[in-house]
Amino acid sequence: MKLGRVELCHFLQLIALFLCFSGTSQAELPRSRSQPYFQSGRSRTKRSWVWNQFFVLEEYMGSDPLYVGKLHSDVDKGDGSIKYILSGEGASSIFIIDENTGDIHATKRLDREEQAYYTLRAQALDRLTNKPVEPESEFVIKIQDINDNEPKFLDGPYTAGVPEMSPVGTSVVQVTATDADDPTYGNSARVVYSILQGQPYFSVEPKTGIIKTALPNMDREAKDQYLLVIQAKDMVGQNGGLSGTTSVTVTLTDVNDNPPRFPRRSYQYNVPESLPVTSVVARIKAADADIGVNAEMEYKIVDGDGLGIFMIDADKDTQEGIITIQKELDFEAKTSYTLRIEAANRDADPRFLSLGPFSDTTTVKIIVEDVDEPPVFSSPLYPMEVSEATQVGHIIGTVAAHDPDSSNSPVRYSIDRNTDLERYFNIDANSGVITTAKSLDRETNAIHNITVLAMESQNPSQVGRGYVAITILDINDNAPEFAMDYETTVCENAQPGQVIQKISAVDKDEPSNGHQFYFSLTTDTTNNHNFSLKDNKDNTASIFTRRNGFRRQEQSVYYLPIFIVDSGSPSLSSTNTLTIRVCDCDADGIAQTCNAEAYILPAGLSTGALIAILACVLTLLGRY
Structure with missing residues (x-):
């Protein structure tokens, strides 16, 4: 009859246990493991337990309970007066005891990897009195290992890298297999490693599981990845041992061992x-x-x-x-x-x-x-000047462009009217001469930036652009005028010689040497008795009072014509009128009101007359 692997292991280990323990079937329990026992009124009787050494093979698959061992007390004379009881881990559920003989059996399959030993307590009782004849004693049933677990790579599968061109013997990675069997008993958990796939490129150390390179000059550019299969076998690799495998993917990492090369010279x-x-x-x-x-x-x-x-x-x-x-x-x-x-x-x-x-x-x-290039101007920018007094048709300047291609095609000019919307300028299409087309006014536009287009005669789509900045030169064509609208007042109690206003002037022209204005009263007001003017020689003038006693009832507003002349050549002048209002002022000279009274009561009209007039008015209103 053929035996399975587990049954064979059981058979062999039973033989080994029999040989080991055949001469030591009984042993005395050390007293240190027994609980002291005292009988009432008497000192403790010195007794001892005697039993077989208890070992049980795991994974027993027989149909009958598995014999574990025998408990026996030296008090037991074999007359049936003593009975044995068992308590502790697995008592009654896993382990049973014959109360007459003390024989212990296991009723279930035991797995050392689930629990390696059981701690139980035994007691011998007087069958008639049910009282202990020995102190309760503790003992251990140890589950004896068999090789029923194959090695396992708990961290697999593995990936690792090693530089290409590495020397033989370079470490790559270490793999580790674990075996759940008892490492302290036999060789069931003693593992050795071997390589099943991956030779001759790699090797593995049998005891450590360290994978190393086995060939020199492995080239990543030829092959960059290898799949290894590593086996771990227990029983030190002997026949009958169990094994497990894992895969290791090893990638050759790149090193700079290839120079660059151009594919063409x-x-x-x-x-x-x-x-x-x-x-x-x-x-x-x-x-x-x-x-x-x-x-x-x-x-x-x-x-x-x-x-x-x-x-x-x-x-x-x-x-x-x-x-x-x-x-x-x-x-x-x-x-x-x-x-x-x-x-x-x-x-x-x-x-x-x-x-x-x-x-x-x-x-x-x-x-x-070669490409057909547009005409190119001789200068990127043409600055030009022209007086605002220049007549229409006056020549301002000339631009020049040429065809850079070998064909040297003739060029025609025009003005981009988007830059000269008012059409102030014209250009000769052949010569590039720019002339005025309208009267110019510097005060309206001081600089004109225009774009000149140059087109090839043979290919009008080729257009070059030149830029012209025309500065309008100033002439003295604007007379000076008041710098602002002045609001001038004079107090009724003003004294002669008081300054009531300081005036200045502006001129839209911009002479090169700056403005110089001259102020005076017009000829018909030079000898007036109310106000006088002093030119301060700094482009300002001061207005003074010449008398006192201004009265709003007599005259509330005065108009003073002032003559202003600029320093242009020829000079221009203008007459500007200063409006002066007479005001009632406080003690500090601050104007309070400048309106003339609407009605002045006639002299000598009594209060009674005023009341009579008011009564008549009221009577008339009452009738309506």
């Missing part, structure tokens, strides 16, 4: 001469089998006639070399450029420098293509 690109500065001319890329930072590039122009005209930078995302233009191209001046460009790794691994330089060069030829 030369490149050629055509660009139009009209390409704006900073535009991209070309993109080139050196190939590098490495990845990440090990494939990062630096590009530079090391030679050629395009130095200063072009530059190259690395695109950090694509690692391409981006060639850009730094100065304007001119087909008529130069039709091609040649650049020698170098690509190099940022950080080369010193171990691999012996393989050769970690850089490469290539040649880039840039062909400049």
